[in-house]
Amino acid sequence: MCGVFGVTNTENASKIAYLGLFALQHRGQESAGISCTDENVIHTHRNAGLVSDVFKEEQLVKLEGNHALGHVRYSTAGGNIGANIQPLTARIGGIPVSLSHNGNIVNSDELRTHLENSGAILQATADTELILHIMARSNKATFLEKLMHSFEELCGAFSLLILTPTHLYAVVDACGYRPLSLGKLKSSNGLPSWVLSSETCAMDLVGATFIRDIAPGEILSIELATGERKSHYFNLTAFQSLKRQHAKCIFEHVYFARPDSLVWNILANDARFAMGEALAKNNPVDADMVIAVPDSGVPMAMGYAHASGIPYKIGLIRNHYVGRTFIEPTQNVRNFKVRLKLNPVRETVRGKKVVVIDDSIVRGTTSRKIIELLYEAGAKEVHMRIASPPVKYPCYYGIDTPKRKELLAQIMTPLEMNDHLKSETLAFLSEEQLIAVMQKFQQKPTLQKEEKENGGWCTACFTGNYQDEIAQTKGYAEKREVL
């Protein structure tokens, strides 16, 4: 679930991009990179590690130019190797290009085979490089046409930023799985200075104002010399003939986005609070206190406490020097990190009936460990309440739950999960309840044709209903592995 950030027409563009990526660090902790353009050259620096490790003053001053884009990576394809670190750079039709990608291309295996069989030399193992190759092979005349043309070959999730010496392009696939927002910075030379970011929290940090989201199927082109922007749209008739719907990732609101971000114009913090309220109304429990699994469970626990009238207490403390455990690439690291990261407050929970709120159970690593820790700390009863439905199916659109058999809800019923986790009781928000919460935030009085199903939200990791046949087929193949 990477983070992308871009900025045009500003002095110190590399430093603004650095700050933007810093605010998006929660979306990817494996590697970071920035490209800047000045005249005809694109300068790039990228490496493995956190933004603050990869970039020091020394690297940032070398990234000359008033226009920049950047990337923080959480690998969903091809693993954590150097060649996959973004932004990726290439020359297409003689034009230097830098590309940052958030999402996951579902038909990457087929595209890779086809490209390799026809002589392409691929350097990376991730999906993103394929986009550059497809564009390079397009017989269309202009860069924009090549970009538009590549849409026809790509299936899956791609929110892209593409920098050339003359333009910055912002692209969102026709289902609109991943967020990408446009904002504006104050500029000193009379021309507009645009900001594009996976989340608006990065705009807050650099002092930009949020303007709007890039729409599903939109290519926004910004001319660097003038700041002029134009919107172009993917052929919607072709999209509709595929019977696809808009499919904004509901998990962005459940877990991924920072609570202070407006995601599709809904504040993630408000959505999470409302999920917690709905959870309390639908799954009440007799308890002395509500506690959150920090960080992402906090707004939901506050909503649960508000709706239930049970006091909210801080019963688990998070060590902030440990990153997100769910997006760590290996299970050993994930297990150890939960212990390193979360510590119960003995004096608060001892002898008490506690209801613990988390946003999701994926592999069950976090819940199992914290229930054990809370009982060790003297809690009398530990009830788990989860503010989303059981995650039963893998995501092929940019979250790394690659194998169905790794998902706890896939191999166990909620009752079996309760036994396995050793909680007193366990309950989830249902898919209908989650959708109902999100619908309340939709501002439009009537939904568009493409939003009729589920209000335009993707919920495939809860239901197994993927938008495209390729993902559906992958899902069936993995089902055979589970059975």
Ligand SMILES: O=P(O)(O)OC[C@H]1O[C@H](OP(=O)(O)OP(=O)(O)O)[C@H](O)[C@@H]1O
């Ligand atoms: O069932 P699991 O496989 O353990 O995954 C689910 C947990 O992972 C996430 O937290 P994470 O620690 O990644 O990040 P957070 O600190 O932002 O909540 C999520 O919020 C759950 O707590």
Ligand SMILES: NC(=O)CC[C@H](N)C(=O)O
């Ligand atoms: N999490 C993401 O958005 C990852 C982007 C791309 N699929 C990669 O693995 O590099």
Ligand code: SF4
């Ligand atoms: S499958 Fe789940 S995580 Fe993946 S895009 Fe859909 S809602 Fe988001």
Ligand SMILES: [Mg+2]
């Ligand atoms: Mg968590």
